Amino acid sequence: MSLRRSPLAGYPGITEIPFLTMVNVRVRPTGDAAARISERLGGPLPVVPNSVVDAGSRHILMLGPDEWLVVGPDGDTGLPDLLREPSASVVDVSANRTTIEVRSRDLLEHGCTLDLHPRAFHAGRCAQTMIARTQVILWQTSDEPVYRLLVRGSFATYLADWLSDATGSTSSTG
């Protein structure tokens, strides 16, 4: 465990939630395999685009018509095996991305073209999009608001630099 190092370890002013367990699932949404997976997760695989289902300690993000990302806490090592199915693709992608927590809509709007106003985007929504020209999974976890940005490890410091810079410009303009 002590050998692990997250991409933004020690980065000042950024809230990183490192080492979340992430499993990519691709399966036919109407088949038996999907039904067994959602039963074991204790929550349905969401079928509404850009939506998230809360399944206790885990969350299920819809990425596409036959693709989901299951996000569990750090150390949820049993998750890939729990979801394994012969007719589904289940891949542990935990090392692909790290997670940055952001608590300002104003800040994200500096670099995101989506409409993040509560009428269009709120808790329980997710979107695969670009922030500051970097591909992210944007996921709103609370209406306070609290957002999570799931960003690839090699882009994490770039995005953190951009967020730090944009934080400065939002605070100076009020």
Add this chain to the structure above:
Amino acid sequence: MLLISCPWCGEREETEFHYGGQAFVAYPADPESLSDEEWAQYVFFRDNPKGAFAERWVHSAGCRRWFNTVRDTVTNEFQS
């Protein structure tokens, strides 16, 4: 900047997409029997209408799905 409607993700900016050219260009049914000219027609030649044009797009920065749509090449308006 075009606003393109992905069938899965909804309306997104053009920068999230890549263009895939003309839609419904079928692979030759009997490829062995094609002449060089027919191959060239299949590989290189595309319609270039003034008006409605069925095209393929991929939502590369989003859900990474391909889809077909119809765009008016005069007004850039998406019709489907």
